[in-house]
Amino acid sequence: MPDTHIRELDKKITALSDALAHLGKGTSFKELLKIIRFPGYTTPTEFALTIAILDSMQAHTNALTKLETELLVASQLVIEKKG
Numbered sequence: 127m128p129d130t131h132i133r134e135l136d137k138k139i140t141a142l143s144d145a146l147a148h149l150g151k152g153t154s155f156k157e158l159l160k161i162i163r164f165p166g167y168t169t170p171t172e173f174a175l176t177i178a179i180l181d182s183m184q185a186h187t188n189a190l191t192k193l194e195t196e197l198l199v200a201s202q203l204v205i206e207k208k209g
Contacts, residue, residue: 146190 162168168176 162176
């Protein structure tokens with residue numbers, strides 16, 4: 127594999143890792159927890175919309191976790207096969 131491929135993969139892996147680490151700090155959700163306590167926030171429509179978005183975000187998080195694990199396992203298989 128050319129060095130340019132390794133450099134490109136390194137940049138993409140590092141950028142994704144940094145983005146996920148930043149996302150995982152939870153500061154936005156702490157703010158959301160404050161907002162939902164304001165009187166009148168959760169009408170039935172707002173509740174349904176908020177639940178739908180939170181459920182979708184959780185599903186995406188679960189999928190990312192699974193993909194991360196599968197990528198690592200598959201990558202380890204590649205080096206074992208070549209080694």
